[in-house]
Amino acid sequence: MPNNAADEPSSTSPSTSSSAPPSASSASSSASRSGPLGHRAILPGILALALGGFAIGTTEFAIMGLLPEAVADLGVDLPAGGILISAYALGVVIGAPLLAAGMARIDRRTSALWLMALFVIGHAASLFAPDFTTMLVARFISGLPHGAYFSAAALAAAHLAGPARRGQAIAWVMAGLSVANLIGVPLATWLGQNSGWRWMFIVTGLFGAATMAAVAWLVPRVPAPPGASVRGELTALRSPALWRAIVVGIIGFAGMFALYTYIAPVFTDVGGMAPQLVPVIMALYGVGMVVGTLVGGALSDRSARRTLQWMLAIVAVALACFSLTAQWWILSLVPLLAAAMAASALVPSLQVLLVDAAPQAPQLSGALNHSALNLANAMGAWVGAAVIQAGLGLQVPAGAGAALAGVGLLLSLILLRSRKS
Template sequence: MGGFAIGTTEFAIMGLLPQAVEDLGVDLPAGGVLISAYALGVVVGAPLLAAGMARVDRRTSALWLMALFVVGHAISLWAPTYESMLVARFISGLPHGAYFSAAALAAAHLAGPARRGQAIAWVMAGLSVANLLGVPLATWLGQELGWRSMFVVTGVFGLATVLAVAVCVPTIPAPEGTSIRRELGGMASPALWKAVAVGIVGFAGMFALYTYIVPVMVEVGGMPLSLAPLVMGFYGVGMVVGTLLGGSWADRSAVRTLQWSLGLVAVSLAAFSLAAPWWWLSLIPLMAAAICASALVPSLQVLLVDSAPQSPQLAGALNHSALNLANAAGAWVGAAVIAGGATLQVPAAAGAVLAFLGLALSWILLRRTNRLSP
């Protein structure tokens, strides 16, 4: 449920970008920075909050972090200017990574080592189900009642999560000997930063497209704007499928799953760029990109935790720092391409290049890990 709330707020803003920029009186590239502001909040908050709560049990961590998420959305609802909305979105992003880290570690602990990839995937599936149900709902409500209604939807689910965690989740203490110093010590692991670098570069490609997916399909492909919620839901189906498949594959070989996913994302984004003038045709590579991009997320989480076993909370949170720095980078690349005079088809092509660069980095940086993989 927490993943559902977080995924809805992270992705619904992309489907409501045309309404947001009109309401705030800014252009489309500036609207893309709203997405970057949330992502940068995740980048900053994930390591700081995860390390700061290293000795706190996972249940209490989840409660406090989701409460902060709700506060950020209350501020977003009433933010009067573009600048204040940037600050509100940054605050909303702060608990994202640390919350998922606590939830994923709890699930992995309860499931046991043999099924930890699948357990992590089920936690991450909240993001995917958000794209299947929450994002279309929030997009539809945003079109009917105003784009800020999205903050009401996500805030309500955030409050429901606080209640559900308090009632349903058992206390799962942090491992013995855990401390802030020990968690921060994990940041000295070279393998950790290699995996982070691969995740940032490779996943940025997906966000170079996804940030502007509605404008591309409407303005280039000729899709009616009223179909935007259905397209977001269609993408969510691919995310659910990819996340669950990726979790199962990660239990076999995290590195190989990551590399295959990045290669197929690159191909899918290039195909989307070519098919963009025909929105109905572009749905095929869009689905492929959604499946493959989501499949790499559990693998990246496993690789990060394995690379710094003495710092599981921080390493797990860095997965979301990496993916949201990728989010910010992808949105920035897309904005730069559009601001440079390129058509809306080009960000997807730029994303394909980024995904291929991520694949090349994985071959270079993860060679030792790959040799050790089954």
């Protein structure tokens, strides 16, 4: 990838489509010349797409803050609660490539609407799940549309913004997930602690329904590229560069989830923090995510590879510092914020690297970003559970996460060194 995204050939950009109707094509061209993403012609549509990220981010992360309440209600132990989180992640891993490839020929707005409808259905099932096993299935269903939605939404936003600022456009969509950690997750956590943890599913389901209304109203049609097909999308799987980036993303990002999965008990049981302050911690993490996502998007337009590598290094150092300061919860807020910012900055850079690795299959390659990140989610939760079950203490998963991030950094230096970006 070139150092300046504006110099990219349009053929490699997921944001261009010669099949777009004149109005959509003109809007994209106008957006490319009009300056910042805040241009009134494109901002409402991008924010509507970001609202879906807000809904997804709320459900993905709020369950971690409510893990003590969830395991008590379902009658399982804390490591089993980690499996509940992994079930959602597994849904993302499986659903992202299958649904993204299957919707290769469908208009991006229509894809986003159908996927968000499935998201709402999954949350209705979670709300009424009577036992742990049923809840696992419901959470798996809820995760199915996650990656494919972000892929469709990112491609639509990149089309609206133009090729010179596709990294920023993608970051704005991903920022919905980050803002969820600032507003949606603390709200759902507070509501769950005070009114029952299943209220999280009501809140996120309503956010999903609101997304459907906003996308239908504010997002123009973004047709799939001419000749798009399931077979064409599957050609992405033959790209060695794609798989190298996926491996780096899985291992590097798993480090963050080794800590974040158990963030509530770490702060309360190890740090001695009052449980009522858990929503505040989630909000602080959200601040770091918002800042990191937007900064990461801007940096990715300069060099996605170098952004990825620098952020992995920061995550490794921050998690190691968190492990050492976990018993003093106020002191541990500093490395937590640093880790949140750096981990979130990884997301748009990885998205750009994956789409560039297989530009002929943008829908699938973009969705695989979320497969990678949620495999990281499942891996991190599993590593954290293994450390806890081994009796090493709740503060040790952060140290294990630092090691994973370090391995991810090393792999990025080896596997991605041939890229020019």
